[in-house]
Amino acid sequence: MSQDASETPPNGCAHPPQLHTGEAPILASASSKARTWLLIEHNGPWASHLPDSLLPEKVHALVERATGLGVRPQLIRRTGRRPRAEDQGTHVLVAYAAGDAPWLAEGVFADPDDLDLDALVHGVVPESCILVSEPVFLVCTHAKRNACCARIGLPLARLLSRELPGKVWETSHVGGDRYAANLVCLPHGLYYGSMSGAAALAAADAYRHGEVVLDRFRGRAGIPEPLQAAEHFVREHTGELSVGGVAVESSRSDGDVTEAIMRCGGVRFRVVVEPAVFSAPCGMACAESIKTYRLVSLDRLTPVRYASHALT
Numbered sequence: 001m002s003q004d005a006s007e008t009p010p011n012g013c014a015h016p017p018q019l020h021t022g023e024a025p026i027l028a029s030a031s032s033k034a035r036t037w038l039l040i041e042h043n044g045p046w047a048s049h050l051p052d053s054l055l056p057e058k059v060h061a062l063v064e065r066a067t068g069l070g071v072r073p074q075l076i077r078r079t080g081r082r083p084r085a086e087d088q089g090t091h092v093l094v095a096y097a098a099g100d101a102p103w104l105a106e107g108v109f110a111d112p113d114d115l116d117l118d119a120l121v122h123g124v125v126p127e128s129c130i131l132v133s134e135p136v137f138l139v140c141t142h143a144k145r146n147a148c149c150a151r152i153g154l155p156l157a158r159l160l161s162r163e164l165p166g167k168v169w170e171t172s173h174v175g176g177d178r179y180a181a182n183l184v185c186l187p188h189g190l191y192y193g194s195m196s197g198a199a200a201l202a203a204a205d206a207y208r209h210g211e212v213v214l215d216r217f218r219g220r221a222g223i224p225e226p227l228q229a230a231e232h233f234v235r236e237h238t239g240e241l242s243v244g245g246v247a248v249e250s251s252r253s254d255g256d257v258t259e260a261i262m263r264c265g266g267v268r269f270r271v272v273v274e275p276a277v278f279s280a281p282c283g284m285a286c287a288e289s290i291k292t293y294r295l296v297s298l299d300r301l302t303p304v305r306y307a308s309h310a311l312t
Contacts, residue, residue, distance in 0.1 A: 025278050025292040026218050028229035030191035031175045034072040035222035036120050037095040042075045046172050048144045062112040069121050076169040079161045096123050097189035097222055104187040105129035137204055138171040138184040146177035153181040159197045188243055189221035211241045226258035229293035230271040234262045237298055272296040
């Protein structure tokens with residue numbers, strides 16, 4: 001399951017090693033609330049929590065405004081030597097990750113108050129922002145939040161930056177530091193975790209070609225975790241890897257059990273999932289349990305059967 005600010009201990013890297021090597025399950029752990037994104041370039045130090053960072057007053061106000069609207073704010077910076085901060089305006093990337101046609105745009109604002117976040121929330125490119133045609137890759141390197149993110153994330157960010165110059169940013173906490181190194185692919189908001197260099201390069205290359213890689217795929221942000229699990233199991237069952245190849249038509253929950261009707265090409269599937277627990281033993285001192293999901297059933301639906309299972 002994804003971690004939010006209340007679940008993540010600052011600093012330290014005490015997670016069992018299985019969590020960083022892909023041995024533990026990480027499916028259905030992408031941030032379920034991140035449908036719109038605000039990325040603010042900031043080369044100064046990052047505090048453990050973004051609101052505590054030393055940002056210009058108007059940038060702080062921009063972060064607060066974004067948070068109030070449900071937009072996910074992130075700090076970003078380039079890997080390696082970074083120029084001193086100069087009064088050249090606030091450089092931002094904004095992403096709309098919802099629906100079938102997500103987009104990414106960027107702009108520079110002398111006054112951050114001029115950025116129209118209301119437009120972003122409604123899926124409209126804000127005025128003075130320009131659409132970006134190439135995907136962007138975020139690697140969490142937030143050392144003040146958790147040491148693992150820097151120890152494992154920084155080498156990954158450097159590697160990807162060499163292979164994909166201009167398309168990779170270090171970023172602040174994206175959720176789930178137990179799965180460091182974490183990679184986010186925008187504009188779709190695809191999350192990957194426990195990434196090695198080879199795995200990250202494969203995931204980035206696949207995304208540039210409109211596909212996902214199921215190995216170490218945490219899920220797509222902005223989708224409830226049980227539905228991320230349902231998507232994962234349909235992809236695993238069918239071999240469908242195109243980014244938009246699997247979609248949720250409808251769903252309902254009964255207690256902890258979730259039933260979803262999933263569309264994959266011209267075929268529909270009824271998928272039932274429920275929570276499960278993975279225990280990662282590494283001695284009495286650091287055993288850790290992770291909530292994941294188990295596939296209860298997956299059935300291909302004929303038109304008649306689909307009608308009999310129609311959900312509202």
